[in-house]
Amino acid sequence: MRRTLLLTVLSLGLASAGAAQSSLPLSASATLRDPAGTVLGNASFVQQGDGVRVSVQVRGLTPGQHGMHIHEFGRCTPGVDAATNKVVAFGGAGGHFDPGMSKNHDDPKAPNKYGHGGDLPMLTVGADGVGQANFTTTKASLTGENGILARSIVIHAKADDFKSDPAGMSGARERCGVIERDGLKVRDYALPGPQDFPEGVAYDAKKGVLYTGSAQNGTIYAINAQTGAVSKFQEGGALGRQIALGLDVDKQGRLWVAGGAQVLSPDGMTLKVLETPKSPRPYVNDLVMAPDGNVYVTDSSRPVIFRVNSKLELSAWLDLSKTPIRYQPGVNLNGIVVTPDGKYLLVMQLNTGDLWRIDLKTKAVKKVLGGLKNGDGLLLDGRTLYVARNKDQVVSKVSLSADYGSGQLVKEEPLAGLRFPATLARIGNDLVVTQAQLDRMGGTPETPFKLTRFAKF
Known part of the structure; x- marks a missing residue:
């Protein structure tokens, strides 16, 4: 089997746009409706x-205790209840939030590996129909793997027995509210497909177009960054391209796509297929255009960095087995950027959380920083590095030294709620991150899939 590298020539002319957002302390609120x-x-x-810390005030309920839970999706709409297979009020909120994959309803104090992260204490309602609850839970958070932003809080008709699946025999869903972060403005670009799983993203500033590719089927979309209009630029599956991962746009306006298998002309004709050496586990993950005219490519399963020259000839450039970088089980090198001076590559090793610097002249390798667990795509803005940390559901900001040889983690941002953020692109003073949901492949993703635009922080 051969895994190849995709180049796509783009020709859409669209306008660019700006966006604004504000940053406030990490808090959120939900408006509860019947x-x-x-x-x-x-x-x-x-x-x-x-x-x-959670505070709930509600009225119009029957006196007594009521089950209360965080649900998976941020939708307070009718939908199918998986337990009964019937359409119910607020069924669109899905089942209980379960970051520990416990598949078990349990006590609100049970660790998430044993019970749903959305299992909350009950709400007590007085004779006047007014209920309130105030408590702190460590099962949920506004950031990280247990993040509940853009999910929903649901109050049920009956008491919760804290044991029966799926919801403790707590009855109908009577109140629902979407948990929205306070004071933060973002813009979402929604995709049309039910199985898009957008992994890569790139921006063509001349055309005002964002491009994103599907890790599920290889489809590539073009998004008007100003209007949000989405069109299908290239159908998945063409000439064997089943996935599309890291993207970048070169000076000629060509879109390079890692994980794919073809080169397209502006009219959609195939120009070139670049094949990496035959391997049982190829994983061409990300790429970057360097000032020297070459394109450098990471492979997450094979310890090598490939290089593609201006003649579109691919070769193995650096054997990583002879460097301090040690490949381990899982996803290894993925995100890659080049420093503005053209001297170094910065590459992210997802399974170790290590960021590495590679000298483009000497090929010397130096560890820059550790602790970036689940670090995926990178975006370098001067000496500020943004890291999409997929399973951690945050974008991290790292301040780098003048020689890019060391760095310090400055901030971690969950934005308005992220779902497995994978890669980043820049539009002026804004950034765009893909919400890839790769952890939902083979399961039930939250739709529509989307890319989220936000101001640099």
């Missing part, structure tokens, strides 16, 4: 250490 849409309460969430 199935008719009437506002009957609210909930607030404030990050405290690794957990979150």
